[in-house]
Amino acid sequence: MPRRLDTPAEKGLMVVCWSRHKLKNFFFFLIQSEYGDLYKVTLSHKEGVVSEIQCSYFDSIPVAISICVLKTGFLFAASEFGNHALYQFASLGDVTPALVTSSHPNRENAVVAFKPRTLKNLTPFDELSSLAPITDMKVMDCFSTQTQVLQADGSGMQQTVTTGMSVGCQIYALSGRGPRSALRILRHGLTLGEAGASELPGQPNALFTIKPFGASYAPVAEGEVESDRYIVVSFVDQTLTLLVTSDNIHEVTDSGFAKEQPTLFAMRMQDKSAIQ
Numbered sequence: 001m002p003r004r005l006d007t008p009a010e011k012g013l014m015v016v017c018w019s020r021h022k023l024k025n026f027f028f029f030l031i032q033s034e035y036g037d038l039y040k041v042t043l044s045h046k047e048g049v050v051s052e053i054q055c056s057y058f059d060s061i062p063v064a065i066s067i068c069v070l071k072t073g074f075l076f077a078a079s080e081f082g083n084h085a086l087y088q089f090a091s092l093g094d095v096t097p098a099l100v101t102s103s104h105p106n107r108e109n110a111v112v113a114f115k116p117r118t119l120k121n122l123t124p125f126d127e128l129s130s131l132a133p134i135t136d137m138k139v140m141d142c143f144s145t146q147t148q149v150l151q152a153d154g155s156g157m158q159q160t161v162t163t164g165m166s167v168g169c170q171i172y173a174l175s176g177r178g179p180r181s182a183l184r185i186l187r188h189g190l191t192l193g194e195a196g197a198s199e200l201p202g203q204p205n206a207l208f209t210i211k212p213f214g215a216s217y218a219p220v221a222e223g224e225v226e227s228d229r230y231i232v233v234s235f236v237d238q239t240l241t242l243l244v245t246s247d248n249i250h251e252v253t254d255s256g257f258a259k260e261q262p263t264l265f266a267m268r269m270q271d272k273s274a275i276q
Helices: none
Strands: 015-022 027-033 037-046 049-060 064-069 074-079 084-089 099-101 122-128 134-140 147-152 158-163 170-175 182-187 206-210 230-234 239-244 249-251
Parallel strands (some): 015 064
Antiparallel strands (some): 049 099, 084 122, 134 170, 170 182, 206 230, 230 239
16 A cells, blocks of 8 residues: 555554445445545456456545445545544546556555645535544533622621523533544523522532332323432432422432442332332
């Protein structure tokens, strides 16, 4: 295979994905190396016997986990890092100086080098957004217009008053790699409505939601979705169980869950019992 000019001769070249395209009179393969370089591979054959294999440098695109040549003249590349891309073929790369052929006198020892260039045979057509891979993520509300001010009432006491409005939390994600890395901000299309709140005695280590079990279980009507009944919150040395109702969320002590030690795992079983 042709190699980049700066690739050491003793270093191997790994193929990460490939695609075959078959036309009426001929077919070819597009394969991609670990550096993102695309190669066009063609076979010369007669009566079912291959007489020559040709491999030429085609173009360079971001490394993909899969590529697909479409019959409509497009190439889809599912990128390993960053957005996926759709390219349109500008040419089939029939004329290229970086060509390796099995008929070369040195065969597999032949060294053909090339210098990566801008796209020549492919034209970017469209992109499909992708967050992969997310290297870090934070959930916070940086767009809120809420402010807290201190006001004094008639008795001279001060109270905190919140003004403005909240637009809900956003997800801030660091994704991609190298020049294709980006900071993505994900926001809900609708603001979040708080259904209930309950203060916790400390920083929890784990949280589990449990649907009704045991005596509290009752079959739901057809078409309805069964809601979670309990929230099991695990701390360093104890477990807190919260009951979820249509009105609020409050602590309960008769749920059957042990509370004197931390909880590693909790769930409802198929027979509608629960384990902790």
